[in-house]
Amino acid sequence: NIDSLIHHDPGEASAALIKLAGIMRYLTYETSSEKVNLSKEVEYIRNFIELYRIRIKSPEAIGFEVNGDLDVLLAPALFVPLLENAFKFASFRNKGHCVDINLSSDSGIVIFEVSNMCEKISNASKSDNSGFGILNLKKRLELIYPLKHQLQIEPGESRYSVKLLIDTNAN
Numbered sequence: 001n002i003d004s005l006i007h008h009d010p011g012e013a014s015a016a017l018i019k020l021a022g023i024m025r026y027l028t029y030e031t032s033s034e035k036v037n038l039s040k041e042v043e044y045i046r047n048f049i050e051l052y053r054i055r056i057k058s059p060e061a062i063g064f065e066v067n068g069d070l071d072v073l074l075a076p077a078l079f080v081p082l083l084e085n086a087f088k089f090a091s092f093r094n095k096g097h098c099v100d101i102n103l104s105s106d107s108g109i110v111i112f113e114v115s116n117m118c119e120k121i122s123n124a125s126k127s128d129n130s131g132f133g134i135l136n137l138k139k140r141l142e143l144i145y146p147l148k149h150q151l152q153i154e155p156g157e158s159r160y161s162v163k164l165l166i167d168t169n170a171n
Contacts, residue, residue, distance in 0.1 A: 016051060034075070035076070060097075065103070067103070068105035069106065072105050119158075150164070
């Protein structure tokens, strides 16, 4: 998508490359830290969303809301597999928000919610290497936040929803 932008909107292509560089920088440098500031996670999510908006006809189909204290420290990239799955399996055929992302933080409790419109996926269409992101996330959460997290996954007929609650206090 950035390649096609280079030819018809070089300024937009440049902005997209800066966002991509931010994503790569975050995944390369920040994820090696034990903890990162929640504001860096928010920046990653914003860059991810903006790059994805280039791909779709209705950029307003993606909603992102942030509330609360962004100075909280937490393990890096915990939201990445949830975010990637929401976009990977989202159906952008409907009007309105096809992907909704809400992130809130209050008194050290961080809540990340993401839902996406989806079409029913048959087991035959799932690839053999799918599902490792969520499995790895569950393992990371057990190691880093034992008994201090809740991961709720609700697959629905037309909307897939995930809610991750993390208590960052005393970690």
